[in-house]
Amino acid sequence: MTIFTEFDLMRELHQSGDKIVLLVMDGLGGLPMESDGLTELETAHTPHLDALAAQGTTGLAIPIRPGIEPGSGPAHLSLFSYDPVRYEVGRGVLEALGIGFDLQPNDLAARGNFATVDENGVIVDRRAGRISTEECIRLTKKLQEATGDVLPGYQIFVLPVKEHRFVLIIRGEGLGGKLTETDPLVTGKKPLPVRDESGTEEGRRTAALVNRWIEAARKVLADEPRANSLNLRGLSKDPQLPKFDEIYGLKAAAIAVYPMYRGVARLVGMEVVEFTGDRPQHEVDALERIWNDYDFFFVHIKKTDSYGEDGNFDAKVHEIQAVDEQIPRILALQPGALIVTGDHSTPAKLRKHSWHPVPTLLWSPRAIPDAVQRFGERACAGGHFGVFHATNLLPQAMAHAGRLKRFGA
Amino acid sequence: MTIFTEFDLMRELHQSGDKIVLLVMDGLGGLPMESDGLTELETAHTPHLDALAAQGTTGLAIPIRPGIEPGSGPAHLSLFSYDPVRYEVGRGVLEALGIGFDLQPNDLAARGNFATVDENGVIVDRRAGRISTEECIRLTKKLQEATGDVLPGYQIFVLPVKEHRFVLIIRGEGLGGKLTETDPLVTGKKPLPVRDESGTEEGRRTAALVNRWIEAARKVLADEPRANSLNLRGLSKDPQLPKFDEIYGLKAAAIAVYPMYRGVARLVGMEVVEFTGDRPQHEVDALERIWNDYDFFFVHIKKTDSYGEDGNFDAKVHEIQAVDEQIPRILALQPGALIVTGDHSTPAKLRKHSWHPVPTLLWSPRAIPDAVQRFGERACAGGHFGVFHATNLLPQAMAHAGRLKRFGA
Numbered sequence: 127m128t129i130f131t132e133f134d135l136m137r138e139l140h141q142s143g144d145k146i147v148l149l150v151m152d153g154l155g156g157l158p159m160e161s162d163g164l165t166e167l168e169t170a171h172t173p174h175l176d177a178l179a180a181q182g183t184t185g186l187a188i189p190i191r192p193g194i195e196p197g198s199g200p201a202h203l204s205l206f207s208y209d210p211v212r213y214e215v216g217r218g219v220l221e222a223l224g225i226g227f228d229l230q231p232n233d234l235a236a237r238g239n240f241a242t243v244d245e246n247g248v249i250v251d252r253r254a255g256r257i258s259t260e261e262c263i264r265l266t267k268k269l270q271e272a273t274g275d276v277l278p279g280y281q282i283f284v285l286p287v288k289e290h291r292f293v294l295i296i297r298g299e300g301l302g303g304k305l306t307e308t309d310p311l312v313t314g315k316k317p318l319p320v321r322d323e324s325g326t327e328e329g330r331r332t333a334a335l336v337n338r339w340i341e342a343a344r345k346v347l348a349d350e351p352r353a354n355s356l357n358l359r360g361l362s363k364d365p366q367l368p369k370f371d372e373i374y375g376l377k378a379a380a381i382a383v384y385p386m387y388r389g390v391a392r393l394v395g396m397e398v399v400e401f402t403g404d405r406p407q408h409e410v411d412a413l414e415r416i417w418n419d420y421d422f423f424f425v426h427i428k429k430t431d432s433y434g435e436d437g438n439f440d441a442k443v444h445e446i447q448a449v450d451e452q453i454p455r456i457l458a459l460q461p462g463a464l465i466v467t468g469d470h471s472t473p474a475k476l477r478k479h480s481w482h483p484v485p486t487l488l489w490s491p492r493a494i495p496d497a498v499q500r501f502g503e504r505a506c507a508g509g510h511f512g513v514f515h516a517t518n519l520l521p522q523a524m525a526h527a528g529r530l531k532r533f534g535a
Numbered sequence: 536m537t538i539f540t541e542f543d544l545m546r547e548l549h550q551s552g553d554k555i556v557l558l559v560m561d562g563l564g565g566l567p568m569e570s571d572g573l574t575e576l577e578t579a580h581t582p583h584l585d586a587l588a589a590q591g592t593t594g595l596a597i598p599i600r601p602g603i604e605p606g607s608g609p610a611h612l613s614l615f616s617y618d619p620v621r622y623e624v625g626r627g628v629l630e631a632l633g634i635g636f637d638l639q640p641n642d643l644a645a646r647g648n649f650a651t652v653d654e655n656g657v658i659v660d661r662r663a664g665r666i667s668t669e670e671c672i673r674l675t676k677k678l679q680e681a682t683g684d685v686l687p688g689y690q691i692f693v694l695p696v697k698e699h700r701f702v703l704i705i706r707g708e709g710l711g712g713k714l715t716e717t718d719p720l721v722t723g724k725k726p727l728p729v730r731d732e733s734g735t736e737e738g739r740r741t742a743a744l745v746n747r748w749i750e751a752a753r754k755v756l757a758d759e760p761r762a763n764s765l766n767l768r769g770l771s772k773d774p775q776l777p778k779f780d781e782i783y784g785l786k787a788a789a790i791a792v793y794p795m796y797r798g799v800a801r802l803v804g805m806e807v808v809e810f811t812g813d814r815p816q817h818e819v820d821a822l823e824r825i826w827n828d829y830d831f832f833f834v835h836i837k838k839t840d841s842y843g844e845d846g847n848f849d850a851k852v853h854e855i856q857a858v859d860e861q862i863p864r865i866l867a868l869q870p871g872a873l874i875v876t877g878d879h880s881t882p883a884k885l886r887k888h889s890w891h892p893v894p895t896l897l898w899s900p901r902a903i904p905d906a907v908q909r910f911g912e913r914a915c916a917g918g919h920f921g922v923f924h925a926t927n928l929l930p931q932a933m934a935h936a937g938r939l940k941r942f943g944a
Contacts, residue, residue, distance in 0.1 A: 157901075157903055158903075158904065161589075161590045161904045162904070165903075186921070190942050191541065191544065191927075191930065192923065193931040193932075193933060193939065194544065194548070194934070194942050195939060195941045195942060196941070196942055196943065197941050197942055197943030198943075199943050200942055200943035201943075210942070210943065211544065215943075217943075220943070479941060480901075480934075481931075481939075482903050482919075483919065503903060503919075504903075504905055505906075507905055507906060507917060507918065507919050507921070508906075508917060512921050513594075513920065513921030513922075513923070
């Protein structure tokens with residue numbers, strides 16, 4: 127008896143076929159503000175998405191596991207068919223990708239937080255009073271200059287993210303191990319040293335290198351009024367995921383405005399496409415331009431999530447409508463399969479990501495038009511895909527695009 | 536690549552939050568007596584449960600696996616999020632817990648059946664003519680006195696259950712192995728000796744000890760008119776399950792009338808609450824009394840199952856209605872999540888447990904009100920949870936009660 131993984135099946139069965147579009151509205155799923163009301167998607171006037179739902183197949187996607195509130199990185203891995211519970215990507219890596227850093231396979235990345243400590247080195251504020259992003263830029267530049275060469279033989283990158291958050295990358299041979307974080311997660315304690323839990327010589331050496339950098343960096347920060355110390359979290363390397371072309375035989379392109387999503391797409395082997403503008407129509411402009419050059423297109427819309435987190439129900443509705451208006455242009459390109467979904471729910475009512483399953487449709491000339499006539503949370507509960515794990519979407523798209531051979535004789 | 540189990544996820548993500556109520560109507564699911572009729576739950580007048588279904592999220596729970604008729608023990612383990620196919624609990628342990636015995640980690644427990652044998656030792660009645668419970672009490676007392684010290688260095692407990700059923704517990708060091716049962720499951724054969732299938736020295740020794748006790752016990756019973764022999768089944772030890780507080784950070788209480796359910800609850804680390812009365816309103820009295828002392832409340836209603844097994848459709852309907860009347864009192868306590876479900880189906884039409892999936896609702900201020908407006912088997916098939924494994928319910932309750940942190944950045 128041979129056990130195949132889902133990826134093995136795809137490796138064995140994939141063939142050439144039609145083009146696939148994965149259109150992701152970040153945080154698409156929502157909630158009614160009152161229990162007898164409509165959700166954001168149900169409220170939006172979406173004639174084109176409704177037509178796709180009527181002609182296509184629908185369902186509700188579970189991004190991670192039932193009840194689990196997804197982070198953006200894991201939620202996208204899941205849409206790309208990598209079970210994020212199985213394929214763990216470190217926070218350092220996600221943060222580095224998030225700022226568009228060109229992470230190399232040997233790089234060690236960490237998420238950094240500026241912090242405030244008292245005269246005994248005890249943490250009094252884990253976020254250094256949430257300093258401004260301008261302050262963050264000044265401080266990372268100062269660190270880059272003062273600590274860039276404290277580890278002979280290694281290159282150091284200290285880069286700003288936002289407010290108290292930054293990224294540290296150490297580049298060089300032989301970095302690795304299973305490294306602990308320095309943040310004790312509460313105030314009133316001193317930062318912890320980085321330790322290695324892998325028990326390898328490589329891990330032990332790497333922990334020592336990181337601790338040496340931390341010591342130098344804290345000295346540089348010592349005279350700062352607020353950000354006079356720092357912590358490192360999520361020390362990790364590129365997890366070397368199997369890539370889209372190898373699993374699916376797909377040449378894949380990513381069209382996304384925000385660095386984070388470009389980064390996760392790169393992690394699975396997509397090429398990131400450059401374009402100007404940041405509205406849905408600009409992303410579809412890019413899609414039209416590159417249509418002949420790729421097999422698979424990931425198009426990411428960010429603002430649906432941002433408005434959800436702001437609690438701005440109406441703005442989220444309008445953004446969904448702006449996407450709806452672009453649907454005819456995508457259809458005109460004649461994809462073999464078009465998926466419209468979200469990476470997770472971000473109900474304006476909760477002002478944050480949530481665990482609720484995500485309304486999803488797959489349009490294709492080969493799809494079964496289920497009984498669902500509208501694109502919405504409650505409507506999609508009656509769809510032919512049922513309630514399903516998001517990792518199933520890509521195999522479905524492959525099938526509907528004519529890209530999978532028969533399994534068995 | 537790190538593999539997390541669902542329990543690892545919960546261990547990592549749990550935080551404090553609102554209170555959770557798991558209200559279980561045993562054997563809730565039913566069938567129409569005629570194919571064009573209504574089920575017990577659909578027949579019942581349940582305005583409060585219907586309102587919960589309308590405001591909350593619904594679905595159909597599979598207790599064990601599709602098509603598998605659940606026993607009460609495994610079905611409850613599943614509701615408590617322990618996959619019973621993975622976490623096996625022996626019948627001896629369940630029976631011991633069922634009578635409220637304080638089982639210790641080293642104890643070996645067996646389910647005993649009094650039986651009738653002929654002059655050649657061949658079984659003629661595997662249940663000894665279903666002797667009365669009073670007879671059972673007399674016989675176990677007789678066995679306790681006569682066989683309590685036949686295994687030097689070991690303590691023996693022989694305790695009555697009901698009719699021909701009793702429990703044997705052997706307490707002492709070094710008991711174990713994988714032990715077979717003595718009951719040949721048909722009349723016309725002699726009881727079998729206990730054998731060890733683990734191949735360990737411990738198992739071999741334990742089998743010999745148990746056989747020695749059986750021999751002594753059968754001698755004591757030899758002059759009884761009906762219960763002149765016995766069989767042992769389900770020889771097992773406490774499986775040492777991971778506990779609720781450790782996995783979920785929940786301080787959990789069990790409110791149940793019947794010992795069996797109190798026992799299974801204890802197995803996963805719940806505290807069993809004492810109270811007087813045996814009607815649903817008495818159980819809600821207890822719930823109100825202990826509300827401030829716990830995070831999680833398992834409330835078990837037995838009679839829905841008993842009436843189902845009796846084939847008493849109307850009485851099951853009335854018991855469901857009696858539970859419905861208590862719902863406003865539970866809501867008044869303002870839980871963060873209230874689940875109403877059954878451990879399995881017990882259709883009056885079949886007069887026994889069945890494999891049919893169980894109508895389930897989760898009410899919470901954070902729930903998506905799906906399109907389902909009534910609480911019933913057919914209505915819940917259109918719910919947002921879809922058809923799901925019962926082990927998913929607890930993570931869903933955790934999420935809806937605000938008790939889970941985000942997964943990943």
